[in-house]
Amino acid sequence: MDLRSNATLDAQTIKRFGTVVELGEHTPLTLDSGAVLGPFHVAFQSYGELNADRSNVVLVCHALTGDQHISGKHPVTGVKGWWDMIVGPGKPLDTDRFFVICSNVLGGCMGTAGPNQIDLRTGNLYGPDFPVVTIGDMVRAQAMLLDHLGIEKLFCVIGGSMGGMQVLEWASTYPERLFAAVPIACASRHSAQNIAFHEVGRQAIITDPDWKQGNYLQTSTIPRQGLAVARMMAHITYLSEAALGRKFGRNLQDRFALTYGFEADFQVESYLRHQGQSFVERFDANSYLYITKAMDYFDLAADHNGDLASAFSGTTTRFCLISFTSDWLFPTAESREIVHALNAVAANVSFVEIETDTGHDAFLLDVPEFHAALKGFLNGAAAHHGLNN
Amino acid sequence: MDLRSNATLDAQTIKRFGTVVELGEHTPLTLDSGAVLGPFHVAFQSYGELNADRSNVVLVCHALTGDQHISGKHPVTGVKGWWDMIVGPGKPLDTDRFFVICSNVLGGCMGTAGPNQIDLRTGNLYGPDFPVVTIGDMVRAQAMLLDHLGIEKLFCVIGGSMGGMQVLEWASTYPERLFAAVPIACASRHSAQNIAFHEVGRQAIITDPDWKQGNYLQTSTIPRQGLAVARMMAHITYLSEAALGRKFGRNLQDRFALTYGFEADFQVESYLRHQGQSFVERFDANSYLYITKAMDYFDLAADHNGDLASAFSGTTTRFCLISFTSDWLFPTAESREIVHALNAVAANVSFVEIETDTGHDAFLLDVPEFHAALKGFLNGAAAHHGLNN
Numbered sequence: 001m002d003l004r005s006n007a008t009l010d011a012q013t014i015k016r017f018g019t020v021v022e023l024g025e026h027t028p029l030t031l032d033s034g035a036v037l038g039p040f041h042v043a044f045q046s047y048g049e050l051n052a053d054r055s056n057v058v059l060v061c062h063a064l065t066g067d068q069h070i071s072g073k074h075p076v077t078g079v080k081g082w083w084d085m086i087v088g089p090g091k092p093l094d095t096d097r098f099f100v101i102c103s104n105v106l107g108g109c110m111g112t113a114g115p116n117q118i119d120l121r122t123g124n125l126y127g128p129d130f131p132v133v134t135i136g137d138m139v140r141a142q143a144m145l146l147d148h149l150g151i152e153k154l155f156c157v158i159g160g161s162m163g164g165m166q167v168l169e170w171a172s173t174y175p176e177r178l179f180a181a182v183p184i185a186c187a188s189r190h191s192a193q194n195i196a197f198h199e200v201g202r203q204a205i206i207t208d209p210d211w212k213q214g215n216y217l218q219t220s221t222i223p224r225q226g227l228a229v230a231r232m233m234a235h236i237t238y239l240s241e242a243a244l245g246r247k248f249g250r251n252l253q254d255r256f257a258l259t260y261g262f263e264a265d266f267q268v269e270s271y272l273r274h275q276g277q278s279f280v281e282r283f284d285a286n287s288y289l290y291i292t293k294a295m296d297y298f299d300l301a302a303d304h305n306g307d308l309a310s311a312f313s314g315t316t317t318r319f320c321l322i323s324f325t326s327d328w329l330f331p332t333a334e335s336r337e338i339v340h341a342l343n344a345v346a347a348n349v350s351f352v353e354i355e356t357d358t359g360h361d362a363f364l365l366d367v368p369e370f371h372a373a374l375k376g377f378l379n380g381a382a383a384h385h386g387l388n389n
Numbered sequence: 390m391d392l393r394s395n396a397t398l399d400a401q402t403i404k405r406f407g408t409v410v411e412l413g414e415h416t417p418l419t420l421d422s423g424a425v426l427g428p429f430h431v432a433f434q435s436y437g438e439l440n441a442d443r444s445n446v447v448l449v450c451h452a453l454t455g456d457q458h459i460s461g462k463h464p465v466t467g468v469k470g471w472w473d474m475i476v477g478p479g480k481p482l483d484t485d486r487f488f489v490i491c492s493n494v495l496g497g498c499m500g501t502a503g504p505n506q507i508d509l510r511t512g513n514l515y516g517p518d519f520p521v522v523t524i525g526d527m528v529r530a531q532a533m534l535l536d537h538l539g540i541e542k543l544f545c546v547i548g549g550s551m552g553g554m555q556v557l558e559w560a561s562t563y564p565e566r567l568f569a570a571v572p573i574a575c576a577s578r579h580s581a582q583n584i585a586f587h588e589v590g591r592q593a594i595i596t597d598p599d600w601k602q603g604n605y606l607q608t609s610t611i612p613r614q615g616l617a618v619a620r621m622m623a624h625i626t627y628l629s630e631a632a633l634g635r636k637f638g639r640n641l642q643d644r645f646a647l648t649y650g651f652e653a654d655f656q657v658e659s660y661l662r663h664q665g666q667s668f669v670e671r672f673d674a675n676s677y678l679y680i681t682k683a684m685d686y687f688d689l690a691a692d693h694n695g696d697l698a699s700a701f702s703g704t705t706t707r708f709c710l711i712s713f714t715s716d717w718l719f720p721t722a723e724s725r726e727i728v729h730a731l732n733a734v735a736a737n738v739s740f741v742e743i744e745t746d747t748g749h750d751a752f753l754l755d756v757p758e759f760h761a762a763l764k765g766f767l768n769g770a771a772a773h774h775g776l777n778n
Contacts, residue, residue: 033649132649192633192657193625199658200621202651203665207614209598225596232589233622236582241717244581250688258686260422260521262591262678266685268581269588276592289651296655297647299639328630328717 016075017043017104017111018068022120023144032297035131039120042145043111044068044103047087048095050151056387057151058093059142060102061159061166064291065231065283067110068102071095076282082364085371092375097387098155103145105138105166107290112141115286116217128214133290135162135298139169143177153177155385156378160184160363161330162291165298168338171319172300172311180318180381182374185327185363187334188308188341189299194329197237198292201230205285214286227285228276235275240326240359244268301341308337309344318384319349320377322370324362350377405464406493406500407434407457411509412533421686424520428509431534432500433457433492436476437484439540445776446540447482448531449491450548450555453680454620454672456499457491460484465499465671471753474760481764486776487544492534494527494555496680498673501530505606505673517603522679524551524687528558532566542566544774545767549573549752550719551680554687557727560708561689561700569707569770571763574716574752576723577697577730578688583718586626587681590619594674603675616674617665624664629715629748633657690730697726698733707773708738709766711759713751739766 013020020043023029028038045068050057060070060083069075071087087093087100104112107130111117115130146154157170157178164186171181190198205211208226216222236244248268252258255265264270301308319342323335332353342349352373356362362370402409409432412418417427434457439446449459449472458464460476476482476489493501496519500506504519535543546559546567553575560570579587594600597615605611625633637657641647644654653659690697708731712724721742731738741762745751751759 035649132651189639191630192637192639192655193628193630195639195655196625196633196657196661197622199653199655199661200618200625203614203621203662204593204618206651207618225592229589229593229596229618232592233586236585236589239582241580241582241720244585248581250578250581250584250691260424262521262595262682264588266581266584266588268585272585272588273592293651302639331630 013111018045019043020111021145021148023141023148029137029140029144031131031137032134033132037106037113037131040113040141041111041117041120042103042106042113042141044101044145045070046102047071047100048098050099054151055153055155055385056097056099057146057154058098058100059146059154059157059170060087060093060100061142061157061163061170062102062105063159063161063163064295065279065288066163067108068104069110070100070102085366086374092371092378093158094378097382101149103142105162105291106141107133107138107287107294109284109287114284115214115290116284125217127217128286130286130290132293134294135165135169136173136303138294139166139173142166142170143174146177154179155387156180156182156381158182158184161186161360162295164330165295168300168311169298171315171317172304175312175315175317178317179385180320180378182320182322182377183335183338184322185324185330185335185360187330188301188311188338190296191334195296197234198296201234202289202292204229204233205289211285214289216285222280223285224280227280227283227288228273230288231279231283232272232276235272237329238359238361240328240357242326242357243359246357308341312342312347313345315342315345315347317347318381319347320373321349321351322363322373323353324358324360324367324370325353325355326357327360327362329360402500406432408432409500410534410537412530412537418526418529418533420520420526421523422521426495426502426520429495429502429530430500430506430509431492431495431502431530433490433534434459435491436460436489437487439488443540444542444544444774445486445488446535446543447487447489448535448543448546448559449476449482449489450531450546450552450559451491451494452548452550452552453684454668454677455552456497457493458499459489459491474755475763481760481767482547486771490535490538492531494551494680495530496522496527496676496683498676503673504603504675504679514606516606517675519675519679521682523683524554524558525562525692527683528555528562531555531559532563535566543568544776545569545571545770547571547573550575550749551684553719554684557689557700558687560704560706561693564701564704564706567706568774569709569767571709571711571766572724572727573711574713574719574724574749576719577690577700577727579685580723584685586623587685590623591678591681593618593622594678600674603678605674611669612674613669616669616672616677617662619677620668620672621661621665624661626718627748627750629717629746631715631746632748635746697730701731701736702734704731704734704736706736707770708736709762710738710740711752711762712740712742713747713749713756713759714742714744715746716749716751718749
C-alpha cells in the first residue's frame with residue numbers, strides 16, 4: 001500500500017495537505033446533526049512504517065488549532081510540527097517502531113472537509129454552509145479513513161486537549177478497535193467556563209465586518225482582527241499565571257520607560273499581538289467557529305444517559321490519562337472524573353498528573369516528566385501488544 | 390456646606406453625574422505622564438451626613454467599570470448601585486454614621502475628566518487626546534476634590550479591585566490623611582496575565598472599525614462590537630469556574646436540544662452576550678482603554694525602588710485586607726504580599742480571606758461573611774477613631 005499516492009492532486013496541494021483521500025462516496029457519513037456528508041476529503045500525514053500484520057498503528061488526534069503535520073517542518077508555517085518532540089525516531093512515539101497517522105479533523109482547514117474546502121458534490125466552496133460537526137463526527141470520519149487504509153485495529157490512539165476528547169470518543173465508540181488510549185489534558189465534557197471563552201472568540205470573529213456572514217473567502221477578505229482577538233484570548237487560557245509571570249512579568253518591550261500611550265508597553269502585550277497576527281496567517285476563521293462549537297458540544301456522559309462510566313462499559317482498552325497541575329482550562333479534577341468512570345467499569349487505567357507551571361500547553365512543550373511517562377506507558381503497552389522493540 | 394449645589398449644570402447632568410466640581414484652575418494637576426490637567430471636572434456622589442468635626446468621611450474608590458453611584462437607583466441603568474448592599478443605613482458602611490463619598494475616576498465616563506468629556510480649556514471633546522492617566526493620578530484628583538470640599542482627613546478609604554489599588558496608593562501617598570484603609574480583592578501590581586487580558590480587550594476595541602482612531606463620538610458611532618467582546622471576556626475573569634458551573638453548567642438556553650448552528654445553545658453563551666450588549670449602553674469604549682491602561686501601569690513597589698514595604702514606611706493607618714478564595718484575577722497570594730510588606734513596617738494590619746466560590750466579583754455580591762468582616766473592622770476602627778455609634 002502506497003499511502004503517498006494521490007494522482008488527482010497537484011504537487012502544491014500534496015505538500016500542503018499530505019495525502020488526501022476521498023471517502024463516503026457510496027456510504028456517506030451521517031453527522032450527529034442529521035446532515036449527510038459524502039463524498040468528502042480527509043487529509044492526513046503518516047510517519048514510520050506500517051508493519052506486516054498492521055499491528056503498530058498509532059492514531060494521533062490533533063487539538064483545536066493543530067493539524068496533521070505533527071513532526072518535521074510544517075509546510076505552511078515553516079516551523080516544526082506541533083509534536084515534533086514526541087513523534088520521531090527514538091522519541092516517545094518512536095517512528096522506528098510505530099506507524100503514526102494523524103488526519104486533519106472534519107471542520108478543519110488543512111485539506112479535510114471543512115468550511116474552507118470545496119463541496120465535492122457541488123464544486124462550490126462550503127463556507128458557512130458546511131454542517132456543524134461534533135467530536136463524534138470527527139472520530140467517525142477517522143474510522144472511515146482507517147477502513148479505507150485497511151487498518152482494522154489501532155495499537156494506540158492518543159491526543160491532548162480536543163485531541164483527548166477524540167481519544168475518549170474513540171474508546172467509547174470503537175472499543176474493539178483500540179488496544180491502548182492516551183487522553184491528555186482533556187475532559188469528558190466542556191465546562192461552562194470553557195464554553196464561555198469559546199463564545200467570546202466566536203463573537204469576536206462573527207462581529208468582524210470582514211467575516212461577511214461567513215462568506216469572506218469569495219471576496220478575498222478575511223476577518224483578521226476578530227480572529228486575532230479570538231486567538232489572543234485563547235492563548236492566555238493555554239498558559240498559566242505563573243508561566244506568564246515567569247516568562248514576561250512586567251518587563252517592558254524594547255523600551256526603558258512606560259510610553260503613557262496605547263502602544264504595547266509590556267512584553268506580554270507584544271507577545272500576544274504577535275500570537276494573534278501569526279495565527280491569522282495559518283488558520284481559517286470559519287474553521288475556528290466550527291471546531292470550537294464541536295468542543296463545546298462534547299459531553300460524553302450526556303450521550304450515555306448521563307452516566308460517564310457506561311460510555312466505557314466492557315472496555316478492554318488500556319488507558320493512560322495525563323493531566324498537568326497548572327492546567328486551568330482542563331484541570332486535573334476533570335481527568336480524575338474520567339479515571340473514576342473507568343474504575344467503575346474495572347478498566348485497565350493509569351493516571352499521571354505532571355507537576356509543571358506551563359499550563360494547558362504543557363502537552364506541546366518540553367516537559368521531560370511528561371515525555372518519560374508517555375514513553376513508559378507506550379513501551380509497556382507495546383510489549384503487551386507483542387510489538388518487538 | 391451644601392455639596393449639592395452646582396449652579397452651572399442643568400438638572401439632567403446633575404441627575405446623571407451627581408455633583409460636579411471644577412478643580413485645578415489655579416493649580417493644575419501634573420500627571421505621571423508629565424501632561425498637565427486643569428481646569429477639569431470631578432463628579433461625585435455622597436451619602437449620609439458630614440459630622441461637625443468632619444471626622445466621619447469614608448472615601449469609596451470604584452472599580453474599572455464602576456462609578457460614583459454606589460447606592461440607590463443608578464441614573465443610567467435604573468438598577469441598584471454597585472455597592473447598595475454595603476452602603477446605606479444600618480449596612481456595613483452605615484450612612485447613619487459615616488459620610489460616604491465616591492467620585493468618578495479620572496479617565497472615567499460619568500462626569501469626571503475623561504475621553505468622553507469636554508476639555509474645559511478648549512471646549513472640545515477630549516476623545517483620544519485625553520492624556521493617559523495612572524492610579525496615582527486618579528488618587529491625586531480625589532485628594533484635590535477633598536481639599537476643595539474642606540475635608541482634611543478620611544476616617545477610611547475603601548475599594549475593591551481597581552478600587553483597592555487606589556486605596557493602596559492613598560495609603561502610600563497620603564498616609565497622614567487616612568485613619569483606616571480597606572483594600573479588597575486587589576494587588577500592589579497588575580500581573581502579566583491580567584495585563585494580557587486587558588490587552589485583548591483593548592485590541593477588540595481598537596480594531597473595531599467603528600472606533601475610528603478614538604474619534605467615534607464625533608461621528609455618532611460607537612465601537613459596539615469590540616467593547617462588547619472586551620466586556621464578555623473580562624466578565625469571565627470576574628467569575629470562577631465553579632460559579633459558572635453552578636449557575637449555568639451546560640444548561641441549554643430556551644431549548645431542549647442542540648441547534649447544530651451558531652446561535653447561543655447554552656445559557657452561559659446568552660448570558661455573556663447580554664453582558665456584552667448591556668455594557669455598551671452604559672460605558673464609553675475610550676474610557677475602557679484608559680482605565681485598563683491605568684491598572685496595567687500600577688506597580689507600587691516599582692514606584693519605591695522595587696521595595697513594596699517602603700511604600701508604607703512609617704504608616705499609622707489601620708489596614709484591613711480582604712481577599713476571596715476563588716478570585717483568580719487577584720488571588721489571595723497577591724493580598725498576602727501586601728500584608729507581608731505592611732508587616733515589615735510594623736503596620737497595624739488585619740487580613741481576612743473569605744471562603745466563596747463566586748470569584749473576583751465576590752466584593753460586589755451578597756457574601757455574608759465578607760459583609761460581617763467589613764462591618765466588624767469598620768466598627769472597631771470607628772470606636773478607636775472616637776466616632777460614636
